[in-house]
Amino acid sequence: MSAALLEALQQLLGASHVQSGEHAAPQLTDKQGSYVGRVVAIVHPADTEQVAAVVRLCVAHEAPIVVQGGNTGLMGAATPDSSGTAVLLLLDRLNCVRAVDTDNDTFTVEAGCILQNLQDVARNADRLFPLSLGAEGSCTIGGNLGTNAGGTAVLRYGNTRELTLGLEVVTAEGEIWHGLRGLRKDNTGYDLRDLYIGSEGTLGIITAATLKLFPLPKAQATAFLAFESLDQAVSFLSHARAGFGASLTAFELLTADCLALLREQFPDGPQPFSKAAQPWFALLELSDNHSESHARQSFEEVLGAAFERDLLADALIAESLAQSEALWLLRENMSDAQKRAGRNMKHDISVPISRVVEFVAHTDALLQKHFPGVRNFTFGHLGDGNLHYNVAHPLDSTVEAHMANYAALSALVHDCAHAFGGSISAEHGIGQRKLQMLTHYKSPVELDLMRRIKQALDPKNLLNPGKVLMVGEQGEAP
């Protein structure tokens, strides 16, 4: 069966666009090395019609289909299982920008385009494509769409779903839905677009999208802020939203411990507030449609009022692009700083912004009670209520001993997020890593609705099976 499918795929795409599963291709291991898959073949179709033809072949051979972008996901969503029955679909040859429409402020791009390249295409057209995240140099827009990627500009521009107007999708039957509309208003039936976005390749295969563009800001201004408490930071955020409005494009939180870790791991890096007397910090970015001086004036007004109202302990305003980039480097280095310091437990959670203070106090205390000495490195997108609530080993213990507590500690953190009305996966998705968790935290009603949709759009369960949702007999399990 596999041999026949392999041969059919080679005939369809040409042998040079089909890698046999015998090879240990890097695409078969996920970014973090947690999952290793096996496949019949890795295929590189040339265009949407070939994607559809591959799907039809797989359906005929009852072979599961896994689609992968830049292989930068953290949940193992793009790694096939180890059965060796699947076909891994790479869309790297679907990498055209089909159209840039500046009057409509949209562009239509293929799924295999690298995110950073799209940012550049937009900038060359004097527009902003605001999706921005750590992996932007290698992740693809197809992966961003499949996972409804978030990143640092969600506060102002929304996540990938909110940036998308139209989609082209290959269905589970290998048909093509031509939904590439560039319309901001279109109330003609059910919202298929938002259903496919974030479905992690389990409902259909996104091959192209029409995405929103925005005016390029005339100026950007960055400040690094210090707060006496998380409470003060949340109150400041509310003040800043009112004062800056839509000009507030990022509000990234860091603790003093995060800053100390950065200093330790990157001793030559930027060192704001060298005597870090405050416990909480935030990187604030303002995007201005007028001018540098106007941005500076806004800063002075809003930060000045914040000092007067005791919403802010200290502020460092970048005086140049270089200073601004140095401040952003702090945020961008956080993942690497943690990596250098040894493995830790990452939790990509969100809670309503109004409950962040309670959540952190409660969860920090509970952790110390049950896992004494663990160290919190909490940072993230406070403007979206999205924290990377990461927990490192106690200094008097080892990484290994700490990681042995993974299941219990993570369950505690996720239970708290859930209890505070939050999400167990704010931006990273479910994939295979959080598959059991989804079943645990979602209500039976919601799981049932999702399973019905999966059954309706992929009745043979061939699209990325074993990801997002347990279905069929699997689904009976608790």
Add this chain to the structure above:
Amino acid sequence: MSAALLEALQQLLGASHVQSGEHAAPQLTDKQGSYVGRVVAIVHPADTEQVAAVVRLCVAHEAPIVVQGGNTGLMGAATPDSSGTAVLLLLDRLNCVRAVDTDNDTFTVEAGCILQNLQDVARNADRLFPLSLGAEGSCTIGGNLGTNAGGTAVLRYGNTRELTLGLEVVTAEGEIWHGLRGLRKDNTGYDLRDLYIGSEGTLGIITAATLKLFPLPKAQATAFLAFESLDQAVSFLSHARAGFGASLTAFELLTADCLALLREQFPDGPQPFSKAAQPWFALLELSDNHSESHARQSFEEVLGAAFERDLLADALIAESLAQSEALWLLRENMSDAQKRAGRNMKHDISVPISRVVEFVAHTDALLQKHFPGVRNFTFGHLGDGNLHYNVAHPLDSTVEAHMANYAALSALVHDCAHAFGGSISAEHGIGQRKLQMLTHYKSPVELDLMRRIKQALDPKNLLNPGKVLMVGEQGEAP
């Protein structure tokens, strides 16, 4: 069967909350008087649990369920058919604001709340709930959610879908999905929320929602602009988006003929540019987070640059709130002005903004060729590509003769919108009025995907049958 259901409903809700279908209730006729329905009963459940219980009763009796908000829709979506088998569900008793969370910038409201009341609740909390449309004094948020309502602020804040974070929904089986999340990031499974929004009561019954709030602008400024051509207006819009950024909150187009009609029907109304020498006009609104003077300065900069670049023929800036309200009155009176002048054919279409000029030129010309003398009254939300492309009778003919051409003339307009990559229903939805049209213009692949979703979430086809989508044997028809 009906008598048994009626009795069961009376027992469940109390007789005073059940109107028998014998009465000719105003809720059985749609706003425009196009559709008249008959029902077993009109019911007013007290809360979500009662809504669920009503649904379970209807399922047991195989009775269709139609939900209605303020009965202000234009597509007949909330009017039952004439079979007399349905139950009409009114959510007027679900009218609580359950929570206002200013730190999270959200509120949680029940489906029966009147939109204008919600705007007031937000304003009293020093926040803006930006959804705004003509019927806001009587439409309900449940109806807005069911139809994904648009309105005048979509340009800046998006339509109802983009304003919603969480939902509470009663399913077709009478179960409750508790999805009232106040999260800006939550990538845990399929997007049920956006599927229910805009489904016009055919997939589930929305009983409450958690909605986004925004900072109240510190100042608003209004200008009435004149353009030499539609092309110039589109170019100006692009310039204004770049110059104002997110401060640009409305851009409403009107033709000189619309202005003349307003003058004729409202001789005591505002009369900007009394010698209306230009063919196109627009109402522009700016919302500023700083101050009145700052808003004024922005206006002068951006409009000044537009004059220099020949993107604008004339501009009238409101000097006071009263003047601003007078200018808005022009836009708001358009529907009434047309009503007073006699029936006309309304088309709620959208096309990509970059194709608006072509669409209007092409369609205007084609209309004159096939229906000589008809008069265009084109206005609407140019910032969203959404035009109310309305067509009145030739002056040498009668309204009746004109309306006799409805099918052919509307088909011509919708064919053009479709050919230009547009939508046949930008903000009004499908209901029963555009049911056949949806089947005509959507591809078989898209119709099939929608039908599968309908089948998955409402397998017995009891939720608002005969609306949005033809299913079952109906669906076989062309």
